[in-house]
Amino acid sequence: QGTRDHPPALVLLRDRLLDTVAACFKRHGAAAIDTPVMELRETLVGKYGEGAKLIYELQNQGGELLALRYDLTVPFARYLAMNKITNMKRYHIAKVYRRDNPATSRGRYREFYQCDFDIAGQFDPMIPDAECVRIVHEILSDLQLGDFLIKVNHRQILNGVLAICGIPESKFIATCSSVDKLDKMPWKEVRNEMIREKGLSPEAADHIGKYVQLHGGLDLVEQLLQDPKLSQNKLAKEGLGDMKLLFEYLTLFGITGKISFDLSLARGLDYYTGVIFEAVLVQQENDHMEESVSIGSVAGGGRYDGLVGMFDPKGRKVPCVGVSIGIERIFSILEQRVKASGEKIRTTETEVLVATPHKHLVAARLKLISELWDAGIKAEMLYKKDPKLLKQLQYCEDTGIPLAAIVGEQELADGVVKLRDVARREEVRI
Amino acid sequence: QGTRDHPPALVLLRDRLLDTVAACFKRHGAAAIDTPVMELRETLVGKYGEGAKLIYELQNQGGELLALRYDLTVPFARYLAMNKITNMKRYHIAKVYRRDNPATSRGRYREFYQCDFDIAGQFDPMIPDAECVRIVHEILSDLQLGDFLIKVNHRQILNGVLAICGIPESKFIATCSSVDKLDKMPWKEVRNEMIREKGLSPEAADHIGKYVQLHGGLDLVEQLLQDPKLSQNKLAKEGLGDMKLLFEYLTLFGITGKISFDLSLARGLDYYTGVIFEAVLVQQENDHMEESVSIGSVAGGGRYDGLVGMFDPKGRKVPCVGVSIGIERIFSILEQRVKASGEKIRTTETEVLVATPHKHLVAARLKLISELWDAGIKAEMLYKKDPKLLKQLQYCEDTGIPLAAIVGEQELADGVVKLRDVARREEVRI
Numbered sequence: 045q046g047t048r049d050h051p052p053a054l055v056l057l058r059d060r061l062l063d064t065v066a067a068c069f070k071r072h073g074a075a076a077i078d079t080p081v082m083e084l085r086e087t088l089v090g091k092y093g094e095g096a097k098l099i100y101e102l103q104n105q106g107g108e109l110l111a112l113r114y115d116l117t118v119p120f121a122r123y124l125a126m127n128k129i130t131n132m133k134r135y136h137i138a139k140v141y142r143r144d145n146p147a148t149s150r151g152r153y154r155e156f157y158q159c160d161f162d163i164a165g166q167f168d169p170m171i172p173d174a175e176c177v178r179i180v181h182e183i184l185s186d187l188q189l190g191d192f193l194i195k196v197n198h199r200q201i202l203n204g205v206l207a208i209c210g211i212p213e214s215k216f217i218a219t220c221s222s223v224d225k226l227d228k229m230p231w232k233e234v235r236n237e238m239i240r241e242k243g244l245s246p247e248a249a250d251h252i253g254k255y256v257q258l259h260g261g262l263d264l265v266e267q268l269l270q271d272p273k274l275s276q277n278k279l280a281k282e283g284l285g286d287m288k289l290l291f292e293y294l295t296l297f298g299i300t301g302k303i304s305f306d307l308s309l310a311r312g313l314d315y316y317t318g319v320i321f322e323a324v325l326v327q328q329e330n331d332h333m334e335e336s337v338s339i340g341s342v343a344g345g346g347r348y349d350g351l352v353g354m355f356d357p358k359g360r361k362v363p364c365v366g367v368s369i370g371i372e373r374i375f376s377i378l379e380q381r382v383k384a385s386g387e388k389i390r391t392t393e394t395e396v397l398v399a400t401p402h403k404h405l406v407a408a409r410l411k412l413i414s415e416l417w418d419a420g421i422k423a424e425m426l427y428k429k430d431p432k433l434l435k436q437l438q439y440c441e442d443t444g445i446p447l448a449a450i451v452g453e454q455e456l457a458d459g460v461v462k463l464r465d466v467a468r469r470e471e472v473r474i
Numbered sequence: 475q476g477t478r479d480h481p482p483a484l485v486l487l488r489d490r491l492l493d494t495v496a497a498c499f500k501r502h503g504a505a506a507i508d509t510p511v512m513e514l515r516e517t518l519v520g521k522y523g524e525g526a527k528l529i530y531e532l533q534n535q536g537g538e539l540l541a542l543r544y545d546l547t548v549p550f551a552r553y554l555a556m557n558k559i560t561n562m563k564r565y566h567i568a569k570v571y572r573r574d575n576p577a578t579s580r581g582r583y584r585e586f587y588q589c590d591f592d593i594a595g596q597f598d599p600m601i602p603d604a605e606c607v608r609i610v611h612e613i614l615s616d617l618q619l620g621d622f623l624i625k626v627n628h629r630q631i632l633n634g635v636l637a638i639c640g641i642p643e644s645k646f647i648a649t650c651s652s653v654d655k656l657d658k659m660p661w662k663e664v665r666n667e668m669i670r671e672k673g674l675s676p677e678a679a680d681h682i683g684k685y686v687q688l689h690g691g692l693d694l695v696e697q698l699l700q701d702p703k704l705s706q707n708k709l710a711k712e713g714l715g716d717m718k719l720l721f722e723y724l725t726l727f728g729i730t731g732k733i734s735f736d737l738s739l740a741r742g743l744d745y746y747t748g749v750i751f752e753a754v755l756v757q758q759e760n761d762h763m764e765e766s767v768s769i770g771s772v773a774g775g776g777r778y779d780g781l782v783g784m785f786d787p788k789g790r791k792v793p794c795v796g797v798s799i800g801i802e803r804i805f806s807i808l809e810q811r812v813k814a815s816g817e818k819i820r821t822t823e824t825e826v827l828v829a830t831p832h833k834h835l836v837a838a839r840l841k842l843i844s845e846l847w848d849a850g851i852k853a854e855m856l857y858k859k860d861p862k863l864l865k866q867l868q869y870c871e872d873t874g875i876p877l878a879a880i881v882g883e884q885e886l887a888d889g890v891v892k893l894r895d896v897a898r899r900e901e902v903r904i
Contacts, residue, residue: 045538047512049553052505052564059506071847073854073873075482075821076489080585081511081569082477102542103531105573108475112532123479134482139511143535155510167857171836175857182847296840391505406601410726417501417612424503427597427605 046146046154052391057382058157058375061187062137065159065369068183069135072175074161077134079119081141082110091118091351093217093314098142112141116160117315117348117366124164125355130362131165150340151376162366164352170286173319173347174293176367180323180343181299183369189325189377192342194302195259196321197309198287199346201268204280205307208273209251211244217314218242223256226308227324231257259306262291286319311346318347319365325377343369390444397445398425399436401452406430408451412461416449423449440466476576476584482821487812488587488805491617492567495589495799498613499565502605504591507564509549511571512540521548521781523647523744528572542571546590547745547778547796554594555785560792561595580770581806592796594782600716603749603777604723606797610753610773611729613799619755619807622772624732625689626751627739628717629776631698634710635737638703639681641674647744648672653686656738657754661687689736692721716749741774748777749795755807773799826877828855829866836860838881842891846879853879870896 050058066076088099088111100112113119116136124132137159146154161179163172177194184192202223206216222237231253238249255274258264265287274280287305294300311320323343345367352362382389398413400406406429416423424445426436433450440448450462450471460473480488496506518529518541530542543549546566554562567589576584591609593602607624614622632653636646652667661683668679685704688694695717704710717735724730741750753773775797782792812819828843830836836859846853854875856866863880870878880892885903894901 047510049510049556050508051557052507055506055508058508070823071850071852073822073824073852076485077482078480078485078488080477080479081571082585101533101535103533105531107573126479127481141511143537155512163857165857168859171857171859174840178844178847293840296837297844392503393500394503407726410604410723414608414727417608420501422501422503427593427595427601429598429601 046144046148046152048148048153053389054379056389056391057378058371061371061375061378062157062159064186065183065371066135066137068179068186069159069161071182072133072161072179074133074135077120077123077136078138079113079116079123079136081112081139083113083119083122085109085111087122087355088114088118091313091315091354093312094221095142095312098144100141100143114142115140115313116158116368117162117313118351120160120162120164120366121348121351121362121364122355124352124362124364129164133161133163135159135161149376151373153372156370156372157375159369159371160366162364164362164364166363170289170293170319173286173365174290174297176345176365177290177294177303177321178297178299180321180345180367180369181297181302184323184325184342187374187378189342189374191326192302192323193304193326194321194323194343195304195306195309196287196290196319197306198283198319199316200279200283200318201287201307202283202310204274204277204283205252205255207279208277209248209255211248211252215242215244219244219252220310221312223252223308224310224312226256256308259304259308261300261303261305262288262295264305265291283318290319311344315348315351316346317349320344320346321367340373341370342373343367392443392445393422394424394443394445395422396424396447396449397436397440398423399433399448399450400431401433401450403430405451405453405456408456412449412451437464437466476574476578476582478578478583483819484809486819486821487808488801491801491805491808492587492589494616495613495801496565496567498609498616499589499591501612502563502591502609504563504565507550507553507566508568509543509546509553509566511542511569513543513549513552515539515541517552517785518544518548521743521745521784523742524651525572525742528574530571530573544572545570545743546588546798547592547743548781550590550592550594550796551778551781551792551794552785554782554792554794559594563591563593565589565591579806581803583802586800586802587805589799589801590796592794594792594794596793600719600723600749603716603795604720604727606775606795607720607724607733607751608727608729610751610775610797610799611727611732614753614755614772617804617808619772619804621756622732622753623734623756624751624753624773625734625736625739626717626720626749627736628713628749629746630709630713630748631717631737632713632740634704634707634713635682635685637709638707639678639685641678641682645672645674649674649682650740651742653682653738654740654742656686686738689734689738691730691733691735692718692725694735695721713748720749741776745778745781746776747779750774750776751797770803771800772803773797820874822873822875823852824854824873824875825852826854826879827866827870827875828853829863829878829880830861831863831880831882833860835881835883835886838886842879842881867894867896 099114102110139155140158141155180194211219222234226234235249238244268274269284322341324341347365349363353359398409400409409425413423413425448464455462462471463474464471529544532540569585570588571585610624641649649672652664656664665679668674698704699714724733752771754771777795779793783789828839830839839855843853843855878894890903892901893904
């Protein structure tokens with residue numbers, strides 16, 4: 045349930061997509077690593093908030109207690125700590141596992157690819173963070189998926205807002221998870237949830253509502269820096285300072301047109317500590333509609349300065365920031381596009397079919413194909429002793445093989461091969 | 475335990491290896507498929523003989539009972555049956571999982587790659603089988619691993635031998651598992667095991683011994699076809715007929731020099747029904763030694779005509795033959811070779827570092843690198859506001875970046891960039 049086989053046409057399409065993503069990661073100087081699909085259970089504990097219940101555990105068959113990885117970020121942090129690496133730019137493209145309710149038509153599976161790029165190390169503020177946002181921008185542009193929007197926010201700003209609204213720290217996470225739903229439900233419903241399910245007072249909820257419904261650009265950052273209450277909060281002030289610098293760098297990168305500072309963006313994972321961001325595809329469903337419709341998140345990431353330290357025996361921290369491209373959703377869009385276009389994808393690369401026009405020539409075919417393979421030429425033959433020529437040419441047409449190399453008694457006697465261009469139905473003796 | 479992280483240099487080396495294998499599979503016209511890492515437990519039951527106890531099971535967290543795949547052959551058979559495919563040439567390169575005792579120095583892990591090529595369909599005898607053997611020959615030649623030997627045998631010949639030696643069918647599998655050890659221990663010990671552990675009579679064991687110690691080429695096939703007892707056994711006669719045809723085709727492929735018909739080859743998996751084969755690397759440890767020393771199996775495969783039918787509700791059979799390349803052992807050899815050579819592998823592809831010679835120029839760097847990325851050029855910069863030029867050039871030398879694009883106040887004023895060849899220490903203004 046929630047997994048699927050990939051037949052050749054889908055593998056090909058998926059590999060094209062992964063290649064585009066990997067090309068961008070390499071363009072930014074990242075090196076690839078790989079980690080096992082299973083981690084010690086204790087490695088995954090306490091990193092994913094409400095996601096914890098979705099972790100696949102392996103049966104205890106004696107020995108270590110294991111679980112399937114839930115993302116690629118925690119294994120990366122574990123890898124850095126285990127190998128005492130304090131400085132690394134890496135990418136990792138691999139499958140992760142979540143016991144979620146599958147919604148396969150929207151690309152939500154229990155086994156799915158993640159494409160992660162992360163920068164670990166102590167650096168000057170916001171330079172690596174800005175590069176991660178730039179990478180999201182590049183990949184979504186390269187993939188030509190249509191219009192998109194990258195929402196950015198900062199955990200410290202969010203915490204500052206909650207603090208000045210009088211929310212106790214013990215309710216931060218629960219409140220954030222309500223705030224995070226603002227992209228899917230109207231403020232009124234989110235407010236109700238805060239009051240009824242999270243136990244906030246109507247006044248506190250309304251106070252929060254004034255902030256988290258704000259979105260804008262550098263102007264909004266400036267405006268909040270002037271906000272009498274928020275600017276008094278240390279956390280929020282630092283966060284707003286980061287955000288100002290981030291916008292400065294994103295302006296130099298020339299990509300602020302698609303960036304929105306959105307105070308409702310919270311992101312669910314426990315480990316984020318600074319800038320967070322999320323990209324959504326924006327579909328212009330109808331020119332007459334005033335608001336564009338979001339069809340869901342396709343990339344996300346942020347800064348997590350505390351995670352590596354959780355795996356170091358001495359708690360030494362390695363600041364990190366990274367981005368994860370959610371290719372399954374993108375893949376399901378591309379899949380539908382290919383289906384709609386009726387494009388036939390060739391799933392093999394065979395250049396030539398070795399064929400014979402009459403019986404008792406299997407030896408000639410085996411000898412010729414052997415020579416072709418030796419020469420590095422992609423060649424096939426039918427696995428029949430005496431196939432009909434028509435069947436052999438039909439196979440070329442069905443599978444898109446452009447050439448047939450035909451050897452009959454006459455060709456053998458003359459020491460030649462008849463080379464046939466399948467589409468043009470033209471032959472030459474060579 | 476028994477798994478490992480792959481740092482960038484190893485990922486690169488591994489990908490080179492996998493690319494070589496995939497190139498061969500594509501040269502033979504195979505298409506790629508992918509299947510989930512987990513299968514229903516019931517799919518794996520009863521397919522692996524003694525291997526069954528090594529299957530990783532997932533915890534029952536509600537829902538389906540799952541296990542990690544043990545190989546790629548059973549998932550392929552399940553895929554064919556589920557999709558009612560009766561004809562396919564596919565390859566699959568992916569990780570599989572076995573709770574074995576790890577021996578990491580010899581490349582035996584609990585998580586490891588397999589590279590499988592299989593031909594499914596009803597065809598004329600031995601043509602696909604010969605191609606699988608040819609593929610092993612091509613890959614081991616392409617990888618330049620030194621001398622190797624491909625042992626071939628036939629399940630029906632083995633069963634025929636046991637039958638004429640008076641072994642009851644109930645003891646076939648147990649006896650075969652003793653026979654299979656002949657490559658690792660002398661006949662005397664194998665004989666002892668047969669008598670003491672498997673309950674064979676000394677006479678029966680000796681009778682078996684006369685056959686399973688034989689190895690040779692087409693001559694041995696001819697000799698056994700004349701054997702008065704064996705040639706009377708229907709199974710053995712069919713098997714020897716197959717073997718004769720196989721040798722005919724392998725001769726046309728020009729590869730019999732490295733093929734040995736070896737009656738001790740049994741292979742452990744339950745699902746084989748016909749030709750079986752296994753490749754070993756042969757190390758010429760010492761010119762003075764008479765016998766060459768085998769350093770273990772690096773590829774294996776065979777025919778399994780009954781497996782797909784086990785997954786079809788009506789039991790419809792799809793004959794299959796395939797080969798699996800055990801790249802972890804090959805990888806551990808290559809790894810040692812690279813280590814011994816001291817070759818330094820570059821793990822990133824960055825073409826140019828964007829650098830500045832003095833302070834307050836982070837904006838200039840961000841603007842220039844942005845242009846380079848837009849143009850598809852692989853570019854990095856240090857994540858410092860004001861890095862020293864020496865540090866920046868040092869980074870190029872450490873990571874093998876060939877060029878530095880330097881912008882200072884003068885260059886900005888003149889509208890140029892100073893391009894430095896890092897190795898030659900030469901600069902041009904462009």
